[in-house]
Amino acid sequence: MIIRIQFWSYFKDLTGCAEATEELPLGATIDQLLQRLHVRFPKLVAMKNSTLIAVGVEYQNRSHVLREGDTVSLFPPVQGG
Amino acid sequence: MRRELTLSTAPIHEATLVAARKMSAGMGAAVYFTGVVRGTEESQTIAAIDYETFREMAEHQFHKLFDEMERRWPTIESARLVHRLGVVRVNEPSLWLEIIAPHRPEAFAAAQWLIDEMKRTVPIWKRPQP
Numbered sequence: 001m002i003i004r005i006q007f008w009s010y011f012k013d014l015t016g017c018a019e020a021t022e023e024l025p026l027g028a029t030i031d032q033l034l035q036r037l038h039v040r041f042p043k044l045v046a047m048k049n050s051t052l053i054a055v056g057v058e059y060q061n062r063s064h065v066l067r068e069g070d071t072v073s074l075f076p077p078v079q080g081g
Numbered sequence: 082m083r084r085e086l087t088l089s090t091a092p093i094h095e096a097t098l099v100a101a102r103k104m105s106a107g108m109g110a111a112v113y114f115t116g117v118v119r120g121t122e123e124s125q126t127i128a129a130i131d132y133e134t135f136r137e138m139a140e141h142q143f144h145k146l147f148d149e150m151e152r153r154w155p156t157i158e159s160a161r162l163v164h165r166l167g168v169v170r171v172n173e174p175s176l177w178l179e180i181i182a183p184h185r186p187e188a189f190a191a192a193q194w195l196i197d198e199m200k201r202t203v204p205i206w207k208r209p210q211p
Contacts (some may be wrong), residue, residue, distance in 0.1 A: 008135050009206035052204075057141040060204070073135060073204075080132075080164060080205035081116045081176050081196060 001026055001068035003033060008075035011051075014043040024066065030055075031062040033072060050077055082151040083159035085192065086143050088112040088134060088169035095173040098163065104181045108158050110192040112188040116176030118169050129170040134203075142203045150195055154187040160195070164205060 005020045010017050022036050030053055038045045053060055054073040066072070082104075095115060118130050147160055154178060163177040178196065182188035199205075 006135075008204065009133060010208075054135075054138055054204075057138040068144065073138065075135070075204060076206065078200065078204050079207045080134075080199050080203050 001028070003028075003066055004069075004071045005033070005037065006071060006073045008053070008073060011044065011047070011074055011076060014047070014056045015041040026068075028066050030060060030072065031064065033066065034062065036070065037074070044074070046074060051075070052077065082157050084144070084147045085159070085161040086140065086147075087163040088136060088139060088165070088166055090165065093163050093165055093177045095174065095177060096144065098161070098177060098179070102179065102181070103159065105158060108181050108183055110180075110182045110185040110188040111179045112178075112182075112192045113184065114176070114178040114192055115174045116196075117174050118171050120171045125209065125211075127209040127211060128169065129168050131168045131208040131210055132164070132166045132175065133208070134156075134166055134204055134205045138204050143199070146195060146198050147193065147203070149198075150191050152184065153194070154191045155190055156184075156187060157182045160191070162195070166205075168210060 001024055003024055007015050007018055011032050022033060024033060052075050055070050120126060159181045161179040165175045169175045178192055180188045180192045
């Protein structure tokens with residue numbers, strides 16, 4: 001299945017792009033996606049403990065099972081105000 | 082609860098927003114908070130902050146917070162929140178909030194809670210500009 005990934009804030013600087021796609025097996029979790037992304041974008045590894053993850057517009061944890069067509073957003077801690 | 086959310090690059094005009102206040106006869110408290118860009122960020126002097134958002138998610142998360150606020154303080158009549166995006170210079174407001182309630186305890190408590198939760202869950206980020 002194809003998963004679209006969006007990077008926000010300085011994660012765009014760390015990856016050099018705002019968007020990417022990954023092909024993953026059916027039933028793959030966010031954790032499996034992150035493992036792929038950490039190989040592809042090694043600068044994200046240093047941020048792995050503070051990375052926030054959303055699928056669509058909802059936060060999800062690393063065990064969340066992805067579905068075909070999902071858009072996953074990765075970003076650093078939020079700082080509004 | 083009436084709610085109004087604005088995420089915009091337009092400057093925040095506090096007087097205009099206050100002049101547009103609507104409160105029914107049963108309401109006795111209007112609490113306001115204005116967040117203003119400070120001239121230092123992590124001990125460095127800055128000229129401005131550039132705010133970025135993931136708009137669809139930010140709007141969704143704000144409305145979830147409004148839902149929860151209504152559940153916690155059911156007497157609140159309205160919440161209006163404006164968050165500025167893009168470059169906001171030092172001394173300019175980046176955040177404006179109004180809570181209308183019958184009495185001040187719930188108005189102050191809800192305002193404090195909403196801002197704390199916003200800083201935890203709403204996807205807005207800042208980039209200090211030298």
